[in-house]
Amino acid sequence: MKNDNILLHAHDLTIGYRDPGGDDILSANINFQLRSGELVCLIGPNGAGKSTLLRTLTGLHRRMAGSIYLSDKELHDYSPHQLAQHISVVLTEPIIIHNMTAYEVVSLGRHPFTNWLGQLTDSDHHIIQSALDAMDAAALAQRQINQLSDGERQKIMVARALAQEPKIMVLDEPTAFLDFPNRVEILSMLRQLATRHRQAILLSTHDLNLALNIADNVLMLDNDGQLFVGAPEDLVLSGQFEKTFVQNDKLQFNPLEGTFSIRFHNGHHFSIQSDHELLRVWTAKAIQRLGYSVSDDPNATPITVDYHENKPRWQIRDYHKTHTFTNVYDLIHYCRYVVRKHLPEA
């Protein structure tokens, strides 16, 4: 496996904090590799040590034991300046700089390569421009960085990391402050970058669904400090994914879809009849959201849904009376009432 594009290799790594009152070890015996062209997602519950692991891998924090190899040389043998030529970082905290354009921020990525005055050569300008283009952010170049939206600013921060022309790019929760479309956009851009530039991209995220969808490899840190490594599919199939994130009965993981849902069940059953799959699925979602089950139980309260004059129409039969609704909101309001009526008197 020697000739396998391995850029970074963690070997029996221990991360944590040194403290005179007793060391705080977050995770021990960490072993994994980052390969070029791979997008790797680091996931795990809050407080498991994701940020500490990323900080340790980027030289911002001292490792406690073990070793990290960056192209056959130990990470801590690199000077900050040499390290910056191999690894670039996007941190969670947004930067606040007044009076600086997005272009100037991206140009700071050229620091490890410029002379002592920080002067940019033509080739530096070319690299900055292509970093902006890669992030679809060329139009933002002359805007002030502190006047950009969160999504735009994050694109600039990734462009800055890209302008550093790193072998490895590390991003700590790059999607933390973003809305859903921006999250998908940033992650899919990173996905493309890894493939196109043959970089290794390591990012931590809380977005498990997206991680399962885009990652080549997943590092999963659980609350006990154990690190599981594998393709997202491997972690799902081994059941480890569910074990790490489903810690109580409030959450359930659907391994067929790779999604999580909130589980609470109070016993009432509804049956749903419909000729239209879309209506059936979304009505079922509403019922489950309330904590009721959908089943074909003969005692279940029957709901029928179909299209009436091109508009969806819900009908619920209860005590031989049929009630009709034109939207889900009113339907579930009535469902609650039905359940209350059926509750046995204490």
Place this chain on the structure above:
Amino acid sequence: MPSLPSDRKNMKFLRTPRNLFFILIFLLICMIILSISLGSVRIPLEQVIRVIFGMPIEKSAYAVIILQYRIPKIITALLAGAALSVAGLQMQTLFQNPLADPFILGVSSGASLGVALIVLSVGTTGTFLLAGIGLLGDISIAAAAFLGSLLVLVFILMISQRARSSTMMLLIGLMVSYITSAVVSLLIYFSLPEKIYTYLSWTFGSFSGVTWSQIWIIVPALLLGFVVAFALSKPLNALLMGEKYAQTVGINIRRTRFWIIVSASLLAGIVTAFCGPIGFIGIAIPHVARAIFHSANHRILLPATFLIGSITAILSDVIAQLPGHQQVLPINVVTAMLGAPVVLWVLIRNQRNMQT
């Protein structure tokens, strides 16, 4: 009539850093000439030029005033204003704090303790110090101030190698200030009024009273501080993103922090030793420079703060001299009373750029 928007665009086109620098240098030269001419004795411009070029003049007193008093004073004011502004800019960037000033690490507190110790606690020197016109001219005050700030600097530098964050350093600087001001208060409490007056007049600040022999100490020391500061412009730019980001682009944080503190403290310490603790310039000028140049780039801001700081200091001194009067105002009164409203105006106008 051309439309307003295109006018504005044209204005913006004129506001290139190069043009702004030309304007500032021109203003500085005007200020220098004005400052040589104005004072308790008004010297006609034509006579000023004659003295500078060594031509014969009407009154020989003019030559003495210009060469022995005004020129050393202008050199001092120019360099002191520049030094405090550059040091203030460095501190604001290092600590990511718009309220930081050159004295934030306790440099002036150290100096004031040094001065208080020799002025207030030494019994007989008090009267000796009061003698003579230039109280600040006394080299022993400068030496005490310098030793005081050096002591604080060495202490802070030792801590800077161990401190994990710059916020920690900020707090330590603050504590040093509290301790020294407590000791100074104690000394004042047990001192005679005339000694307290000597100490107080040092705290008012003044560019006068610096002799040529002192200029030969001030100039090379400050130049050294400026050279280090300008050499740090690249890491200072990286620090704009915060210490962690700066590290990820290859900045050695401890080494950079060390040299920023050395340079800023040398600049601020020398100025304080010879001119007293001059407030306001160090905190305000960097903001003015950012507002004028619309830039955060230290390769522009360092020379910009240098020029704006020197212009402000010389202007403050001209005003403090109350041209035509025998009375002289303390520099600190002028810088704050005239400068603060200007800075407020600049800041309010540029609020949009300041908001996060």
